[in-house]
Amino acid sequence: MKWQRIPLGILQTNCYLLTNENKECIVFDPGEEGEKLQSIINAQKLKPIAILLTHAHFDHIGAVDMIRDTYHIPVYVHKKEAAWLSDPALNGSERFMMGKAVRQEPADHLIDQESKLSIGSFSFDVFETPGHSPGSISFYVKELNVVFSGDALFQNSVGRTDLPGGNHQQLISSIKNKLFALPDVTMVLSGHGPETIIDHEKRNNPFL
Template sequence: MNWTQIPLGPLQTNAYVLMNEKKEAVIFDPGGNGPEFIKWLNDQQISPLAILLTHAHFDHIGAVDEVRDAFNCPVYIHEAEKDWLSDAAKNGSGRFLGNASITARAADEIIQEEKTIQLGSFSFDILYTPGHSPGSVSYYSATGGVVFSGDALFKQSIGRTDLPGGDHNLLLESIHSKLLELPEETIVASGHGPVTTIGEEMDGNPFLSGF
């Protein structure tokens, strides 16, 4: 099992493609550049099984419909943001992009609770990590030793909480109670910037000290 980080969309948000030896894959947060991203997947002969969204801000959803339609795969989102995909005001594109708003059709699967999901050979623990947004979730693969954290936790930083539905204290609580409880060697595949590890952020993230 291996994964690839691919920055996509207007803010170069990190999409991730987690793939097994049969080239089946799970895609996290396809933020834009749909045609180019689909061509890359086809060139690599990758077969996506699902699209897992960490949250529904516009820079994470720009290519959702194109990828979903190209590969006939379901889209997962937390119930707290199930109506954000189609609402430019809620997903932020109306505020930041004006007339160039970004929307997508409703998700196929609604996450209502923390649980383990199985997609082909892939298994993920869904961790509810709100604070950056009300429906933020992180997907932990124990076998892969990686957590796809969206915009909750970054290398030496945390997600912004000044957008609608953001809550700084709640985000810190989510990080400490959910993400920092993972093994220290766990790779953190963040929505922006370079990857890091849980141990590195426990030791050196200035936003997490003193909480």
């Protein structure tokens, strides 16, 4: 397997493609610029099989329906944010997009607990990592030593918690109890900015 990071939209939200040897891929957080993302997928002759959302803020879901409808694939999100896909007040687009409301169709699958998730040949450990938002989740791929953390943990920073449903203490607890429990060599693939390493954040992150 291999992964690639594709920053999308005005906030340069990181979408990730996780690809296996058969060119099947999982799409994480298709936030915006659906046509650009689609062109990248097609140019590499990839075959998307699912969309996984770390959370449902507008900058992570803007291209969900375009990618879902183009490739006829299911969308997964935590049940606590099931309503956010279609509600601009909840997903934040009403507040931040100056009238450009983001509305997507409901997710096909709701994640309601920490568990193993298998989709085709892909396997993930799903961790609930709320704090940035109530339904924030992280996807750990043991074989690659990577975790898709959404907006929970960044290089030398953490997710903002001043949005509706945010909770700073809950976020710090999520990071320390869930993400920092992973092996120190685990690479953190964040929702914005460059990747980092768990050991680096334990030693250097000023918020932790």
